[in-house]
Amino acid sequence: MAYAARRSAQAVAVAVLAATAFLFLSTGPAAAHGFTSVAYVDLTSPEKGHVRAVLALEYDLLVVSAADAGQDDPLFQQGDAAFKDGDPAEQAAALQAHADSVTDYVTERFGISADGDECAAVRVGDFTMTERDGVPYAQIVLDHSCPVSAVAHDVRSELFPDSEGYVRGTKTIVTYDLDLRTGSAALDATQPSFSTDQSWTERFWEFFRLGAEHLLTGLDHILFLLALIAGSRRLREVVLGATAFTLAHSVTLILAALGIVRVSPSFVEPMIALSIAVVAGWHLWRLLRRGTHATDLVTVGDSHVSLDRAGWTRLAVVFCFGLVHGLGFASALGIDQAWSWTLLWSLVVFNVGIEAVQLVLIASVFPLLALLRHRSPVLASWTTGTIAAFVSAMGLIWFVERVV
Incomplete structure (x- = not known):
């Protein structure tokens, strides 16, 4: 016994x-830090058929990803030097000097659609720099032209995917004031899009899952x-x-x-x-x-x-x-x-x-x-x-x- x-x-x-x-x-x-990244997007609608997206993206990650996607090595060289110098003005200037490569990268991986049609995106103004938790972030403003008759918008984000090999598990936190609705959404590889017409249960699941995943990972x-x-x-x-x-x-x-x-x-x-x-x-x-x-x-x-x-x-x-x-x-x-x-x-x-x-x-x-x-x-x-x-x-x- x-x-x-x-x-x-x-x-x-x-x-x-x-x-x-x-x-x-x-x-x-x-x-x-260094393995994951978070992108931030704020969506507003100044008028019918017009959606403005203000994106904040980790600067050094944006530089290397955009340079690689557009085969723009000068962007990487200038952007990396600015990152090492730590000068926000120099960093913004590096992005501005290669605005087409950076804008193409962002608009290819982030988009808004309405009634099944992709809204045309145009960059507005110059790149600006900000900081989050001690990390330099680049801000880019995109204006989207959508059908005036749209009653809801679909938002997708595939920014900095795992396949690029630089980070993994990127999340895009979206806050929006569109279609007479306000709210927040968390997008990642398992759920890369959402609709402003989503139900409260769908919004609940998004942030419940985000909390559960953050603890588990x-x-x-x-x-x-x-x-x-x-x-x-x-x-x-x-x-x-x-x-x-x-x-x-x-x-x-x-x-x-x-x-x-x-x-x-x-x-x-x-x-x-x-x-x-x-x-x-x-x-x-x-x-x-x-x-x-x-x-x-x-x-x-x-x-x-x-x-x-x-x-x-x-x-x-x-x-x-x-x-x-x-x-x-x-x-x-x-x-x-x-x-x-x-x-x-x-x-x-x-x-x-x-x-x-x-x-x-x-x-x-x-x-x-x-x-x-x-x-x-x-x-x-x-x-x-x-x-x-x-x-x-x-x-x-x-x-x-x-x-x-």
């Missing part, structure tokens, strides 16, 4: 580690959640921790998206990495001090929360780090506009997508961990300690990389 119990506990331990490894291998890189956020699960002693702790994390990042996500709070990625990214190391290291510290008693919980009071001092302290730490993670989420979502109920709807649904994935991960890993602790506390300590040590090491490595 004892042998069978040990074998059963070992099988559960293997299952916990396998689930952790699967989550690690199935997610994308933690350092999203962000290894740093996944590891933070794993550290939270491994160090939680009871189901209530991990649920409260995940809820505190969601509430915290919701606050900063909304404030950052509204432009009220602006924090440099040079601070946010290292702090996200540090948060992973700290939360995982917290559990390692308890294991070193208390061994198998690290999971003991001294309840206080008769409330349903019933957290002890260590639980409340850990919850506060998770909440504070959640505020930092929200700034990272805001950077990924990329909405930067004045207050509106449409904006709030998009942000809330984005958060719902994040929370749904968190709950699925908790439901997948924590029951196995609880079963292991019941069958073999010693083996459970070794298993969670291994997970915490790995996660903490990754967090520290990323912290140093991002600081340097």
Whole structure:
């Protein structure tokens, strides 16, 4: 019987580690910058049959993609030199000197149609430069001529596709005020177009999917959640921790998206990495001090929360780090506009997508961990300690990389 119990506990331990490894291998890189890109489009209609699109595109990516597509090597040479110099005026001048190549690239991959016909696009004015999260972005204005009788418009974006080999998973965040409708949409390779006539359920799914994908493809956020699960002693702790994390990042996500709070990625990214190391290291510290008693919980009071001092302290730490993670989420979502109920709807649904994935991960890993602790506390300590040590090491490595 004892042998069978040990074998059963070992099988559960293997299952916990396998689930952790699967989550690690199935997610994308933690350092999203340099691997992904976000394009921003604002659509308005000054008059019937006229749609104006203001696009903001990552400058260095636009230069290399447009130069490659148009076989315009001088564009790359001049644009790359301007990028290295860091002079916005020089960067805008480089684009202007090769305006045809850049405009052809953009209009081929971004378009608007109405009643089944493509709206003719014409570039308006000169290229201008702006900055998002410390990254130079080029702005281009396109005027589209559409049928006056159109009651809805279809928008497509295939900017910076994976096939170019420079970035992967490009998202285009579109905000629009067209056809007596206002809203936002998130386009990518799996959903490259949308209609302004879309239903509320379609809008819900777009931002729900965007939130879910961002968590699933962000290894740093996944590891933070794993550290939270491994160090939680009871189901209530991990649920409260995940809820505190969601509430915290919701606050900063909304404030950052509204432009009220602006924090440099040079601070946010290292702090996200540090948060992973700290939360995982917290559990390692308890294991070193208390061994198998690290999971003991001294309840206080008769409330349903019933957290002890260590639980409340850990919850506060998770909440504070959640505020930092929200700034990272805001950077990924990329909405930067004045207050509106449409904006709030998009942000809330984005958060719902994040929370749904968190709950699925908790439901997948924590029951196995609880079963292991019941069958073999010693083996459970070794298993969670291994997970915490790995996660903490990754967090520290990323912290140093991002600081340097």
